[in-house]
Amino acid sequence: MAKVNVEELKLNSDGLRGDIVSEFSNEKSNVTEETYQLLKFHGMYLQDDRDQRKQRSSQGLERAFSFMIRSRIPGGLINPAQYLAHDKISDQWGNHTLRITTREAFQVHGILKGDVKSVIQTINQSLLSTISACGDVNRNVIVTTDPVKSKVNLQLQVLAEKIADHLTPKSTAYHEIWLNGEPALKAVEEPIYGKTYLPRKFKIAITKFGDNSIDVFTNDIGIVAILRNDQISGYNLYLGGGLGKTHNMEETFPRLADPLGFVKEEKIIEVVEAIVKVQRDHGNRENRKLARMKYLVASKGISWFHDRVAEFTGFKLDSIVPVSDWQYAKYLGWTDQQDGKWTYGLFVENGRILDKDGFNLKSALKKIATNFNVSFRLTATQDIQIRDISEKDKLVISDLLADHGVGFSESHSETRTASIACPALPTCGLALTESERVMPDIISLIDKNLTEAGLPNFQIVTRMTGCPNGCARPYAAELAFVGKSGINYEIHVGGSHNGTRLTQVYLDSWPASRFDELFKDLFTRFASEKNENETFGDWSNRSLLNR
Ligand code: SRM
Ligand code: SF4
Numbered sequence: 257m258a259k260v261n262v263e264e265l266k267l268n269s270d271g272l273r274g275d276i277v278s279e280f281s282n283e284k285s286n287v288t289e290e291t292y293q294l295l296k297f298h299g300m301y302l303q304d305d306r307d308q309r310k311q312r313s314s315q316g317l318e319r320a321f322s323f324m325i326r327s328r329i330p331g332g333l334i335n336p337a338q339y340l341a342h343d344k345i346s347d348q349w350g351n352h353t354l355r356i357t358t359r360e361a362f363q364v365h366g367i368l369k370g371d372v373k374s375v376i377q378t379i380n381q382s383l384l385s386t387i388s389a390c391g392d393v394n395r396n397v398i399v400t401t402d403p404v405k406s407k408v409n410l411q412l413q414v415l416a417e418k419i420a421d422h423l424t425p426k427s428t429a430y431h432e433i434w435l436n437g438e439p440a441l442k443a444v445e446e447p448i449y450g451k452t453y454l455p456r457k458f459k460i461a462i463t464k465f466g467d468n469s470i471d472v473f474t475n476d477i478g479i480v481a482i483l484r485n486d487q488i489s490g491y492n493l494y495l496g497g498g499l500g501k502t503h504n505m506e507e508t509f510p511r512l513a514d515p516l517g518f519v520k521e522e523k524i525i526e527v528v529e530a531i532v533k534v535q536r537d538h539g540n541r542e543n544r545k546l547a548r549m550k551y552l553v554a555s556k557g558i559s560w561f562h563d564r565v566a567e568f569t570g571f572k573l574d575s576i577v578p579v580s581d582w583q584y585a586k587y588l589g590w591t592d593q594q595d596g597k598w599t600y601g602l603f604v605e606n607g608r609i610l611d612k613d614g615f616n617l618k619s620a621l622k623k624i625a626t627n628f629n630v631s632f633r634l635t636a637t638q639d640i641q642i643r644d645i646s647e648k649d650k651l652v653i654s655d656l657l658a659d660h661g662v663g664f665s666e667s668h669s670e671t672r673t674a675s676i677a678c679p680a681l682p683t684c685g686l687a688l689t690e691s692e693r694v695m696p697d698i699i700s701l702i703d704k705n706l707t708e709a710g711l712p713n714f715q716i717v718t719r720m721t722g723c724p725n726g727c728a729r730p731y732a733a734e735l736a737f738v739g740k741s742g743i744n745y746e747i748h749v750g751g752s753h754n755g756t757r758l759t760q761v762y763l764d765s766w767p768a769s770r771f772d773e774l775f776k777d778l779f780t781r782f783a784s785e786k787n788e789n790e791t792f793g794d795w796s797n798r799s800l801l802n803r
Contacts, residue, residue, distance in 0.1 A: 299386025680722025
């Protein structure tokens with residue numbers, strides 16, 4: 257596709273309308289580059305099945321185009337009807353699988369152009385949306401996955417929904433195009449974003465003191481509730497996290513967020529809006545590779561940012577409240593919600609919900625959504641929590657999962673349940689290597705080598721991506737494989753177990769065919785050199801990187 261100037265496109269799009277309507281009325285199976293870019297704001301990507309590219313091209317056929325549609329689900333919370341809407345979409349119009357994303361949302365792949373409208377309508381009928389799930393706007397707001405129904409956790413969910421609503425584009429184009437709304441007389445003004453929206457995507461995560469179940473520091477804004485006597489006294493704000501980088505382009509880099517300041521509950525939305533506006537006005541609009549807010553924070557510094565935020569709000573933020581003891585938490589297995597109900601955190605390998613070879617996770621979840629009075633949370637580690645299970649249903653749901661061949665979270669190794677991988681091939685147009693499809697076997701290899709090194713079931717937070725964009729947050733893991741080309745991966749080590757120190761490159765390029773050799777070497781040395789209770793991330797940081 258020919259490159260378009262995205263800034264000009266946004267400006268002239270008539271509030272995100274562009275030529276979407278006319279392009280969806282033609283016979284083609286794909287869309288132009290202009291429409292492809294605008295469709296992101298409506299929550300979808302044009303893709304093609306990369307497994308079929310070669311064969312189709314040799315037969316003189318065009319690529320096998322389809323759309324990936326992403327729902328916007330603040331905090332990943334859905335009710336059974338919303339779950340079933342996605343299940344239906346995947347079967348009726350998609351590729352019969354659902355994909356839980358690293359931002360607590362659902363993606364459905366393989367939707368043909370003629371079915372896009374039906375899919376969006378079905379999602380909206382279930383009272384969810386796809387607007388701003390993608391595009392140069394605020395993306396899905398993620399929240400700690402702690403299942404306990406404490407007042408604090410509920411408040412954080414409410415905050416996520418408020419922020420998501422506040423930062424949703426106000427253009428009526430979405431309703432008009434997909435939901436058969438009446439054409440608006442003119443494009444509605446965007447009070448926060450303006451006509452060119454943000455320079456790039458924008459991400460917000462919310463958690464509480466010490467709970468890093470969501471990699472809070474990898475977001476443009478990390479919001480951390482500070483508790484006093486089990487009440488939220490306000491929020492620490494962290495700024496300028498982000499993970500994407502481009503191979504051989506040193507100006508691009510992953511970055512953890514810096515502390516900005518502390519804000520009281522009643523001012524949080526105002527401050528978040530001000531931060532978004534600073535990025536809107538000062539972010540790089542010349543080069544999309546350098547347009548994320550992390551580069552603005554890195555180049556201007558936090559104190560400059562403080563002043564710009566204060567220009568919008570008229571007040572200075574208080575000093576950050578020191579927080580040190582961060583924990584990585586998976587929240588899998590059974591948790592007492594402390595309201596008389598239970599949550600079962602179900603490990604979903606790489607977020608893929610499907611029925612295959614006697615493993616019938618999709619059918620099991622469909623039955624649970626249909627027959628039980630429960631709800632669900634999609635987690636930032638691509639798992640699903642079945643929530644609000646009554647005491648009497650605990651055993652029935654356990655049996656149902658077992659009958660469908662779904663292994664309990666506790667039956668998988670610690671490293672497997674701490675692993676995530678991005679979709680990569682065959683759907684992702686940016687993938688340089690495999691990821692989701694090969695990760696299960698790589699984890700088996702890691703487990704085998706850990707056992708042989710005398711460390712059975714040791715937990716290493718391990719992640720894989722098919723390119724350096726960082727969708728499975730590899731640089732916030734302890735050990736990571738980042739796609740380079742073919743079967744070759746950049747090998748990363750040295751990140752902290754709790755996501756507060758990034759990885760660094762250990763090997764520039766290593767073939768997957770020699771992973772067994774690599775793991776044998778790494779884990780034998782780790783087992784003999786590690787201090788008591790030392791994590792792989794800390795050991796590799798001190799032994800492999802700081803030489
Ligand atoms: Fe991502 C682009 C999948 C979370 C950084 N990401 C893509 C696209 C849409 C490829 C494209 O642009 O054509 C991928 C679609 C693949 C497919 O076939 O489905 C894709 N990203 C995903 C998901 C589904 C990965 C997953 O395993 O779950 C995640 C969807 C989240 C959601 O529900 O909104 C996903 N992406 C992330 C994250 C992690 C996070 O947000 O916590 C990151 C790193 C954090 C960050 O943003 O810095 C991430 N994705 C990127 C980037 C690099 C952005 C940058 O700053 O350079 C791209 C490429 C781009 O934007 O140009 C990208
Ligand atoms: Fe695609 Fe790269 Fe993201 Fe993986 S990390 S989904 S390969 S863009």
